[in-house]
Amino acid sequence: MNSLLSLWKTVRQTLHEVRQAWSLAGDFSSRLRLVSDFVLYRILKVIDLKSHNQERTIRCSNGLVLTYRLNRGDIQSIREVWLDDAYRLPFSLKPGLVVDLGANIGLTSLWLHQQYGCDKIIAIEPNPSNAQLVRKNLINNKINATVIEAAIGPTDGVVTFESSQDSNMGRVAVNGEQVTTGEQVKIISMATLLAELPHDQEVDLVKLDIEGGEQQLLSGNLSWLKRVKAIIAEFHPEVVDYPGLIKTIQQQEFQYIPAHTLDHDNMDAFVRESIAASVLAG
Structure with a gap:
């Protein structure tokens, strides 16, 4: 039965x-x-x-x-x-500049552009074959975008990227993990990434889906969050301190909107407290 x-x-x-x-x-x-x-x-x-x-x-x-x-x-x-519209925003902020951390093949970048009319997208993806498709998707749709083939983390350097049979499950090896398959990829910090922007430019939205790498990213220097208005994130509770990371972001003056607020599919989201009252939908 x-x-x-x-x-x-x-x-x-x-x-x-x-x-x-x-x-x-x-x-x-x-x-x-x-x-x-x-x-x-x-x-x-x-x-x-x-x-x-x-x-x-x-x-x-x-x-x-x-x-x-x-x-x-x-x-x-x-x-x-x-x-499933998993990245639908639970607030009415219209993001002009989007930073897509863990862009995979560019599907979320495309969706955010189509849904919200983003002016500029910076897509970060460490897997070479995925990054190639990010470029193809963004160029073919004439989207104003920059693709950076790298992982994102708390510091700059080189790390081992562990590929997966599923193209959306590759991840950076952390904390001295011993991996049987992987390749060396560049890793950059948010400070390095944002240094390429005008010093007074804010990021309207950070999309975060880096397969557990969020633990290291959000455990380092978080001064970059001062230049971010909102975040939408897929956390990976099986490998990170999920409640701890939510608390960490809240402590940086963000209001937390839990996953499934809109429906059963949408992701966790955060919006800066200083603008929350004017952008929260309903």
Whole structure:
């Protein structure tokens, strides 16, 4: 009985995603491509297809062009960002400058630009193959953006980046971890990143999804947060001190809006207390 219920739940979820994917795509060939790839997403869990990791390009109903790969990580990211609206802001701030920490293949950068009309995006991504797709997605959609191929952390230097079979799960090795597979990548601090901006320019929104690297990032020098208006973050409670990090950000004069405030999918968010009263939605 339990196996039948589980199968029925999977079928219902797949049909729901197929309907959403059909609506997201903007022409018939794009719809067929995206729908078939969401079905293949389930198959990839048990079978390694020859077409695994092949690039796909679709045109969306909003006019944007998305390039992704046929792998579970990329398709899961499309679901999270574009179907579930996980990065919808629980306040009415319109972000002009967005810093996307852990940009993956650029899906969130694209979504934020489409949804809020961002003027400028700085995307940070350490995985070379992901960074290549970030550039392609942002250039193909003529978005004013800078892509930095690096990890983000408390200091500048070089670290080991541990790749994952899922393209959205790679992470920086921390605290002297011994990893069996990985490559050396550049890591930069927020101070270094912000030093490239005019000294008085604020960051309207930081999007944070760095697979547990948030623990180190938010345990270092936090003076950079004084130049940030708002944050939307996916924390990883299994590897970080989740309550402690929330408290740390609050202590930097941010108001906390917990995940699932808008619906069951949206992320944790923070907005500077000095502007919270004018931007909190409802």
